[in-house]
Amino acid sequence: GAVVSQHPSRVICKSGTSVKIECRSLDFQATTMFWYRQFPKQSLMLMATSNEGSKATYEQGVEKDKFLINHASLTLSTLTVTSAHPEDSSFYICSAHRGGNIQYFGAGTRLSVL
Amino acid sequence: RKEVEQDPGPFNVPEGATVAFNCTYSNSASQSFFWYRQDCRKEPKLLMSVYSSGNEDGRFTAQLNRASQYISLLIRDSKLSDSATYLCVVNIGRYGGSQGNLIFGKGTKLSVKP
Numbered sequence: 623g624a625v626v627s628q629h630p631s632r633v634i635c636k637s638g639t640s641v642k643i644e645c646r647s648l649d650f651q652a653t654t655m656f657w658y659r660q661f662p663k664q665s666l667m668l669m670a671t672s673n674e675g676s677k678a679t680y681e682q683g684v685e686k687d688k689f690l691i692n693h694a695s696l697t698l699s700t701l702t703v704t705s706a707h708p709e710d711s712s713f714y715i716c717s718a719h720r721g722g723n724i725q726y727f728g729a730g731t732r733l734s735v736l
Numbered sequence: 737r738k739e740v741e742q743d744p745g746p747f748n749v750p751e752g753a754t755v756a757f758n759c760t761y762s763n764s765a766s767q768s769f770f771w772y773r774q775d776c777r778k779e780p781k782l783l784m785s786v787y788s789s790g791n792e793d794g795r796f797t798a799q800l801n802r803a804s805q806y807i808s809l810l811i812r813d814s815k816l817s818d819s820a821t822y823l824c825v826v827n828i829g830r831y832g833g834s835q836g837n838l839i840f841g842k843g844t845k846l847s848v849k850p
Contacts, residue, residue, distance in 0.1 A: 628779075656838075663842070664842060665740075665823070665840040665841055665842040665843065666780065666823075666838075666840040667840075668838070668839075713777075715779050715780075717838075724770075724782060724785070725782075725838060726782075727779040727780055727781070728779060729778070729779050730778070730779045732777070
């Protein structure tokens with residue numbers, strides 16, 4: 623069964639709206655979760671590392687004020703795409719470690735901004 | 737030079753064929769290595785970890801050559817269900833210990849035909 627749950631799986635929104643994506647670890651606690659983005663025919667790129675109880679660590683070139691990350695509990699991290707624009711349309715995936723160095727991925731969220 | 741480089745393919749092979757994928761990585765400090773499988777419009781799923789001694793899981797064999805910074809995946813007796821994109825993934829351990837972020841290759845597309 624799923625180890626990491628991600629919701630929603632699909633979002634279509636108008637330009638300028640904000641979109642929140644949730645990532646939950648199932649039956650385990652995740653002090654660290656990762657948010658990735660994948661454009662068509664491109665590799666997954668790490669956007670940020672979400673740390674429970676502290677600020678997220680953003681990769682170079684990722685705007686922290688545009689991609690708000692909140693990791694308020696040991697099983698939930700959220701990514702909010704603020705004022706989304708068509709160029710933000712992408713496949714967003716979260717992941718978490720459940721012991722060892724294996725990362726498990728959520729099912730991903732396909733965002734389309736019109 | 738890209739951090740993780742793979743031949744994008746596609747590899748079109750008949751059922752029962754043996755196919756090999758190669759991958760090179762640029763960071764000599766990389767700590768752990770994986771092959772993930774990604775089906776169209778889905779999240780990546782771990783296929784197998786890769787060890788210096790080489791490891792096998794059924795029809796799949798993975799090998800790592802640290803000196804050459806080279807990883808391979810061999811699939812024997814290909815099945816239709818093996819059709820997917822295979823991602824070479826490297827953990828550079830940036831965030832300490834084994835929980836570093838993953839660097840993904842763009843993937844190699846495999847299509848197995850009847």
